[in-house]
Amino acid sequence: MAGGKMKKEKPQRGGAASSNPHYQGGISFHKSKGQHILKNPLLIDTIIQKAGIKSTDAILEIGPGTGNLTKKLLEAGKSVVAVEIDPRMVLELQRRFQGSPLSSRLKGIGAFGITIEIPEVDDLLAHNNNLSQRTEARVIQGDVLKCDLPYFDICVANIPYQISSPLTFKLLFHRPLFRCAVIMFQREFAMRLVAQPGDTLYCRLSVNTQLMARVFHLLKVGRNNFRPPPKVDSSVVRIEPRKLIDSFPYKDWGGLIRICFNRKNKTLGSIFKQKSVLSLLEKNYKTLKALRLSQKESSGDTDMAVALSALRDTGEDLSMEIDDDDYDDEDMGVEEHDARGSEFKNKVLGVLKKGDFEDKRSSKLTQADFMHLLSLFNEAGIHFA
Numbered sequence: 037m038a039g040g041k042m043k044k045e046k047p048q049r050g051g052a053a054s055s056n057p058h059y060q061g062g063i064s065f066h067k068s069k070g071q072h073i074l075k076n077p078l079l080i081d082t083i084i085q086k087a088g089i090k091s092t093d094a095i096l097e098i099g100p101g102t103g104n105l106t107k108k109l110l111e112a113g114k115s116v117v118a119v120e121i122d123p124r125m126v127l128e129l130q131r132r133f134q135g136s137p138l139s140s141r142l143k144g145i146g147a148f149g150i151t152i153e154i155p156e157v158d159d160l161l162a163h164n165n166n167l168s169q170r171t172e173a174r175v176i177q178g179d180v181l182k183c184d185l186p187y188f189d190i191c192v193a194n195i196p197y198q199i200s201s202p203l204t205f206k207l208l209f210h211r212p213l214f215r216c217a218v219i220m221f222q223r224e225f226a227m228r229l230v231a232q233p234g235d236t237l238y239c240r241l242s243v244n245t246q247l248m249a250r251v252f253h254l255l256k257v258g259r260n261n262f263r264p265p266p267k268v269d270s271s272v273v274r275i276e277p278r279k280l281i282d283s284f285p286y287k288d289w290g291g292l293i294r295i296c297f298n299r300k301n302k303t304l305g306s307i308f309k310q311k312s313v314l315s316l317l318e319k320n321y322k323t324l325k326a327l328r329l330s331q332k333e334s335s336g337d338t339d340m341a342v343a344l345s346a347l348r349d350t351g352e353d354l355s356m357e358i359d360d361d362d363y364d365d366e367d368m369g370v371e372e373h374d375a376r377g378s379e380f381k382n383k384v385l386g387v388l389k390k391g392d393f394e395d396k397r398s399s400k401l402t403q404a405d406f407m408h409l410l411s412l413f414n415e416a417g418i419h420f421a
């Protein structure tokens with residue numbers, strides 16, 4: 037979770053420190069790492085209850101911080117693997133759980149099992165490079181975006197907001213499939229994840245995430261539940277990943293959705309008349325045609341990870357999507373395709389016409405609409421990747 041503005045301050049002692057929202061137990065919280073600690077025990081209980089954790093569950097927690105959520109996760113599940121980037125927090129977790137009534141269970145994997153392993157400083161690099169081999173580690177010190185995730189049934193986390201998008205897609209690509217992830221996000225990001233056609237926040241992130249998962253908004257969380265309070269509100273979301281379908285053209289889908297949401301409130305007719313779009317599609321079209329002619333047509337995406345990478349790059353959704361109301365066609369760089377390309381342009385517009393998509397806008401289209409549109413383009417030999 038991120039978004040709160042904090043001034044850099046030196047640690048204080050005594051009463052002053054205990055009332056300072058940027059410190060707790062001698063630890064200063066760093067904005068750069070999105071350190072906003074959950075301080076409301078009732079909220080933590082609600083998250084645990086809504087997560088539907090089973091006593092047999094292996095739980096993944098991302099960013100345990102000082103362990104407020106970790107403690108409840110340990111009580112609810114079979115085991116917890118936590119990934120924490122800040123060595124000070126890892127030490128704090130060790131201190132907290134070794135000194136607690138759970139201490140006898142800290143070294144074993146049991147109902148409350150947690151093993152905290154703190155690598156030697158000069159061993160850190162090797163540790164981070166070999167996380168998958170260090171299966172005994174239960175608190176992994178490292179960047180969750182860079183490490184191999186262990187097996188887990190459920191992920192429950194109050195994350196740093198700045199990694200929301202890459203983390204969401206890392207989880208969606210994670211295999212074997214897990215049951216669900218229950219994650220605290222910045223409210224706006226959460227609303228984008230669950231947005232439906234016609235909602236203001238409906239965007240590429242919504243469409244791509246919902247292709248790969250069922251997503252539910254669980255809980256609104258006010259900023260005063262955190263220490264220090266961030267500048268934005270939060271929401272807890274439940275993500276249930278779907279099985280990937282081998283035959284689905286994920287790469288093509290990613291390309292189509294990227295183009296459609298470049299200006300989501302413009303008509304598709306207007307978007308697909310853009311010179312840059314037509315040039316890209318024509319290039320793909322000619323390349324594929326040449327490949328077919330030389331009988332070297334690819335038999336499809338054998339590497340699903342490569343195919344899915346077209347969906348992954350949605351990190352800019354919060355900042356880069358353009359509100360069309362402020363733009364006219366000149367701003368969009370709409371230019372008539374030159375004469376050589378007019379035949380291809382007619383082909384593209386013919387596809388839109390066939391599906392009655394010319395006057396439709398991406399902001400109102402459902403997953404099924406996009407799938408229909410993609411199949412019409414593909415039937416015409418037009419591909420997006």
Ligand SMILES: C[S@@+](CC[C@H](N)C(=O)[O-])C[C@H]1O[C@@H](n2cnc3c(N)ncnc32)[C@H](O)[C@@H]1O
Nearest residue numbers: 037072073074099100101120121179180194196
């Ligand atoms: C919002 S705090 C949550 C702390 C705790 N889970 C809680 O709810 O009280 C986010 C935590 O994620 C850690 N963190 C930040 N970036 C990280 C990353 N890339 N990988 C792993 N942990 C990270 C921070 O150090 C911090 O402890």
